[in-house]
Amino acid sequence: MISYSEKLRLDGRTALVTGGGRGIGLSCCHALAEMGARVVIADVDAAVAKAGQEHLAGHGHAVETVALDVTDPTQVTAVADELNARLGAVDILVNNAGIARSGTAAEETPDELWLNVNDVNYNGVFWCCRAFGRHMVKRRSGAIVNIGSMSGYIVNRPQKQAYYNGSKAAVHHLTSSIAAEWAPLGVRVNAVAPTYIDTPLLGTLEGADKLKPDWLRDTPMGRLGEPHEIASVVAFLASDAASLMTGSIVLADGGFTCW
Template identity: 45%
Template sequence: MSLSQFRLDGKVALITGGNRGIGLATAQLFAEAGARCMLTARSETDDSRALTETGEHAFHAADITDPAAPDELVEATLKRFGRFDILVNNAGVADGGDFHDFDDARLARIMDTNLIAPFRVARSAVRPMLAQSSGAIVNIGSISGYVANKPQLQVAYNSSKAAIHQMTSVMAFEYAARGIRVNALAPGYIRTRMAIDGMEDPDMSKVWADNTPMGRFGTPEEMANCVLFLASDAASFVTGATLVADGGYITH
């Protein structure tokens, strides 16, 4: 096996939530590996703009909860780059609170962003992949799809991520014989904007760190390494898997 199998030369990737955090780190690594990237989020950031201003990559503003957005994003990617090889379904939101007080509006926001939108984006992405009999999809789940986190209460978020893991498994089964691989990444506590408030809270941060055997939080760059593996030919015999990258959190 050659290290060249981790390269993405000539490949085109669509990365949702690509303006910061794991999505942006993945785009930056994919660019180093030779891919051209279409980033999408509601708005561009200075960091994502630094990548797209090179001219090799592009940004398309979109709200992925808009039912029209998935087809629009895939069409924009094909128009800009002429092909579609990789989808990184990364965009997501978190919210918590007592189950008995969790209102329908908050529930809808979680499910629309974390489950329904990724379902629709993957559905749109599969079509050009089927036409070329090849493609790779990486859905970003979470260790929250496996455990009840503490001390935060977040039944809706955890349920949405468990559903992503199952969606990944069933999609992989359906498309394995048609050249499309579908895998997921389940990050632990990662230094992103989604988790930073908890990490800056001494009490919550201590609980999270104490329950992570490696004793620290992960970085977006470490997650990007995992996504690159799953998206590349280095993982050519891997489909239907959910790769846990959590410093050992769910081992106990």
């Protein structure tokens, strides 16, 4: 007899979450730890990672931290190799690290902005998939969840952000491409495509306060998403409850893409 609740458990597994010190990443760490996983917060900012660790300790979850700049493929490989050697395996990878920028028209986009957004949002996802995934492929076991965006499907309005939208669309297709390669090798790769989520990152968007009424008007549910609502989807995709899912891009957008 199948135990559906047990399929959602992650006991005995190790999960690493990039950008795990705050926002969606921290909520993912909380969800994965609550479901039984050993969690590693990976963040480029050691102070943010430490604060996230202390926050989770206050909720009864002891987690580790590691410094990680996802834009540095050499460092990513070194961290993946060290953690797999020391912990036995990293069974779950959540590629959450990302940056949000908007407000610059395509024809005015400086090289630095394009390169910075894509280096974190797209290249960083690939470097981590490659470094941690090669260990999963060898073990013929593992689950990867990438954080994409509804912006990979639609053109946000009224703000201009072709550089961001393109980076997330790339993550979606990368997810499907790697999933197809690794499915016969026992490794599942999926993605979550969130709507606007109420996090500090959202506040970094130029003119966010003025744009918010437009975003809410375009959302059937009429509200922003919360980090825990994305973390729940991530934790499900990381679990055996999603054992038939790979290459899926799961929209969690309050109905935004319905219109």
